[in-house]
Each structure stands twice: as structure tokens, then as C-alpha cells.
Amino acid sequence: MAQVLVVDDSSTVRNEVCDFLKANGLTVSAAVDGRDGLDKLKADPGIKLVVSDVNMPNMDGLTMAEKIRSEQRNASVNIIMLTTENSPTMKERGKAAGVKGWIVKPFNGPAVVGSLKKLVG
Amino acid sequence: MDMNSDKLIVSKVLILDDAVGHFDGLKAFCGDAGLLGIRPHGDAGSVMSILRSNVDLGGIMLYENYGGPAGEGLGLAREIHALRPELPIFLRRDATASVAGLTERDAAMFRCAYTLQDLQHLRASLDASIFSRVYPNDLVRGIAEMTRASLESLFHGCDVDMETPYLVKDRIIHGEVFTMIAIESNWCRGYMMLQASESALLRLLGEDCEEREPMGFRELNNVLGEATNLIWGSFKNRYVGTTDTGLHGQTQVPIIINHHRNYISFGSDDPQLCFKYTLRPQGRGDVAVPVYQRFVFNLSWSPEAFHENPSVEALVESGELELF
Numbered sequence: 001m002a003q004v005l006v007v008d009d010s011s012t013v014r015n016e017v018c019d020f021l022k023a024n025g026l027t028v029s030a031a032v033d034g035r036d037g038l039d040k041l042k043a044d045p046g047i048k049l050v051v052s053d054v055n056m057p058n059m060d061g062l063t064m065a066e067k068i069r070s071e072q073r074n075a076s077v078n079i080i081m082l083t084t085e086n087s088p089t090m091k092e093r094g095k096a097a098g099v100k101g102w103i104v105k106p107f108n109g110p111a112v113v114g115s116l117k118k119l120v121g
Numbered sequence: 122m123d124m125n126s127d128k129l130i131v132s133k134v135l136i137l138d139d140a141v142g143h144f145d146g147l148k149a150f151c152g153d154a155g156l157l158g159i160r161p162h163g164d165a166g167s168v169m170s171i172l173r174s175n176v177d178l179g180g181i182m183l184y185e186n187y188g189g190p191a192g193e194g195l196g197l198a199r200e201i202h203a204l205r206p207e208l209p210i211f212l213r214r215d216a217t218a219s220v221a222g223l224t225e226r227d228a229a230m231f232r233c234a235y236t237l238q239d240l241q242h243l244r245a246s247l248d249a250s251i252f253s254r255v256y257p258n259d260l261v262r263g264i265a266e267m268t269r270a271s272l273e274s275l276f277h278g279c280d281v282d283m284e285t286p287y288l289v290k291d292r293i294i295h296g297e298v299f300t301m302i303a304i305e306s307n308w309c310r311g312y313m314m315l316q317a318s319e320s321a322l323l324r325l326l327g328e329d330c331e332e333r334e335p336m337g338f339r340e341l342n343n344v345l346g347e348a349t350n351l352i353w354g355s356f357k358n359r360y361v362g363t364t365d366t367g368l369h370g371q372t373q374v375p376i377i378i379n380h381h382r383n384y385i386s387f388g389s390d391d392p393q394l395c396f397k398y399t400l401r402p403q404g405r406g407d408v409a410v411p412v413y414q415r416f417v418f419n420l421s422w423s424p425e426a427f428h429e430n431p432s433v434e435a436l437v438e439s440g441e442l443e444l445f
Binding site: 009010011032056060085105 | 271274275340343344346347350351353354355357358361372373374387388389390391419420421422
């Protein structure tokens with residue numbers, strides 16, 4: 001069982017974020033795109049927080065967020081986007097999809113770890 | 122690089138002019154024109170060696186008698202043009218600023234002919250062929266800033282230096298590995314690429330991961346892909362309007378190519394749809410040339426929405442389409 005699901009098509013980012021969260025006491029699993037993220041979330045009811053990129057092959061992060069929110073059993077799952085995207089349009093789309101927070105890459109673990117831990121609950 | 126200078130972009134030109142005292146004059150002219158003049162050390166063979174190497178060039182300034190008696194330079198021009206036809210060649214002549222007297226085929230190799238007495242003619246031709254596109258200084262400066270920041274965030278412990286940006290006319294790929302990503306807005310459409318040597322980058326990354334497994338080429342591809350993604354995102358956030366229908370509305374992921382490994386990644390592990398065709402000249406049973414076709418729907422794939430448009434013939438017959 002993992003507390004956090006990290007979704008990013010870049011293994012560089014996946015490894016960096018997962019390693020950091022593990023080093024800070026969280027249990028973590030990873031997915032390579034939105035479609036894989038949905039599968040991993042469905043298979044692990046322990047996940048309380050999804051940290052996801054936006055631009056990914058097969059299924060982008062916002063589409064994944066919309067699909068997560070569309071299912072009642074995911075109501076307690078928080079979603080944070082970790083992305084190079086910074087436009088108000090994208091953020092609005094994220095809000096509408098039920099995204100809880102937005103982090104612009106590159107990832108700065110120490111700056112956000114406290115907030116992420118709170119979202120895990 | 123002096124980011125405050127008026128001229129942020131230069132271009133390298135190969136100067137093939139061995140007439141005594143002319144090189145320095147031409148080099149000074151190049152300085153005024155925003156060009157970096159370089160010249161080979163050695164004979165014509167070294168010229169071809171330079172052209173085969175990874176030297177980004179904007180063009181070549183060639184003296185018609187370079188390397189020997191009258192007309193020697195023309196033979197070299199033919200070799201250069203055959204090897205790198207995309208490079209504009211500017212021909213210096215002794216007597217006349219025209220290609221008069223050359224065969225039509227030879228004349229077509231040169232962007233212009235000039236004499237030392239009429240360098241303004243050369244300047245105009247250089248501006249038209251090398252500096253034909255104006256890149257705003259703020260854009261050049263901004264790209265440099267965001268790229269440096271992105272590389273520094275991925276290559277920990279590295280200083281990122283940069284030479285003066287330059288324009289090229291050639292189509293060289295540096296090294297074996299490169300990434301490509303589409304850039305689209307209401308003011309530009311195209312691609313950004315990062316190109317590098319696999320072995321040099323692997324060595325560099327190996328020094329940064331002493332406690333981990335040694336990096337392989339796939340990990341290297343990922344690092345370069347993420348660098349591409351970071352720069353692309355910064356570019357979009359800074360230069361693409363929020364109302365643009367291009368970048369902000371579409372998902373993009375870097376395409377990663379490694380020549381050395383015959384490797385190309387579109388970011389997805391899904392199988393690609395492939396076709397192989399073979400071209401066989403009629404009456405030549407010994408010749409068979411394969412052509413491979415691949416479809417990679419990596420960004421979106423919804424086969425449930427697949428449909429085929431009505432044929433043009435049917436539309437014409439039904440009177441719904443008027444062809445002009």
C-alpha cells in the first residue's frame with residue numbers, strides 16, 4: 001500500500017520525486033502516464049495523494065484528474081499537478097477537474113514536503 | 122556572452138581566401154556584418170574535412186583562385202556544393218562582381234559574386250541569405266535564460282556556459298542523441314531540438330550518481346527529454362499567449378532519437394503500427410529497396426471514435442460539395 005502516487009512520463013522526475021518523498025517518510029508508487037495512473041490508483045485503495053505531470057503520452061494529467069474525480073470512491077484522494085505548465089487557462093482547467101494544488105517544475109522538494117504530508121493526512 | 126549587446130546573434134562563415142592581406146580585411150568586414158570569420162589550416166583537403174565535421178556554418182566566402190592558379194577555387198566550390206548544397210557560397214572575383222564567364226551550372230552554385238572594391242554588394246547578399254529572419258533580442262535573451270536554468274536544475278553541480286547564439290544554414294545533427302518537441306503559438310510554429318554526444322553526457326551524468334547504478338543510454342534519454350520538457354514549458358509560459366489555441370490547448374511530449382542505438386522514443390511504450398514496403402525496379406530482380414512506415418499515435422488514441430469520411434465522389438454526386 002502506498003500513500004502517494006507519482007505520475008510522470010519522465011523517469012528522471014519520477015525517480016527524483018519518489019526518492020525525495022520516501023526519504024521523508026512517505027510510501028510511494030509510480031505510474032508512467034495518466035492511463036497507468038488510473039490503473040495504479042484503482043489497484044491501491046491506500047493512495048491518498050496523486051502528484052501528476054500534465055503533459056504525458058496516452059492520457060494527460062488533467063484528463064486523468066477528471067476521471068479520478070468522476071468516481072465517488074476517489075472522493076478523498078487529493079490531486080496535485082507537478083508540471084511546466086503555468087498558464088491561468090490550464091490552472092482553471094485543473095480547478096474545474098478537482099485538482100487541489102499546482103506546482104511548477106522543476107521540483108523543489110523541501111519547499112513543498114510539508115504541504116504534501118498534510119494532504120496525505 | 123554579453124546579454125546587453127545590441128547584436129545577440131552571429132553566424133560563422135568559412136573564409137577561403139588566400140590572397141595576401143585579404144583575409145584580415147575580410148575578417149574585419151565580417152565583424153561589422155555580425156559574422157565570425159574562420160579559415161582552415163591547410164589545403165583544400167582540410168576544407169572538406171571541416172565540412173564533414175560538426176562545424177555549424179552560415180555560409181562560405183570563396184576566392185575564385187583559392188588554392189592555386191586561375192579557376193582553382195571553382196573546382197573546390199563544386200565539391201563543397203555537392204557535399205553541403207544548403208550552404209550559400211559567396212564568390213570573390215578579381216575583376217567583376219558578377220558570375221559572368223561561368224557556365225550556367227557553375228554560376229548556380231553561388232549566392233553572389235563580389236570584389237573587394239564592392240563589399241556592400243556582398244553585405245546585401247549576406248543579409249538576404251544568412252540574416253534573412255529577424256529574431257527579437259528579447260526572445261534570444263529569454264531562451265538563453267530559461268535554458269540555462271533548466272539545464273542547471275537537471276545537471277547538478279554543473280556550470281552552464283553559453284557562446285553567442287548563431288544562425289546556421291546547414292542541417293547538421295550534433296552527436297548521436299537528440300530530442301525534438303513541437304512549439305506552436307499564434308506567432309510561431311515549429312520545433313525545438315536538443316542535440317548532444319551520448320558518450321560525453323553519459324560520462325558527465327556518471328560523475329553525479331556515485332551512489333546509484335551507472336546510467337545507461339535510456340536514463341540519459343530521459344534526462345535530455347526532461348530538459349526539453351522544462352525548456353518547452355518555460356517557453357510556453359513566457360511567450361505563448363493565454364488565448365492561443367496552439368500550445369496551451371494541446372499536449373506535447375519530447376521525441377527522443379539516438380542514432381547510435383537506432384532508437385527513437387515518442388514517450389509511450391505502446392506498440393506502433395508498422396508497414397514494410399519493398400520497391401523493386403521492373404526487370405531488376407536483384408534490386409529490392411525496403412521502405413518502412415510507422416504510425417505512432419502517442420498523444421491520443423480513441424479508436425472508438427474512428428470513422429471514415431464519405432468519398433469525394435459520393436459528395437459530388439449528392440451535390441453537397443462544389444469543386445472549383
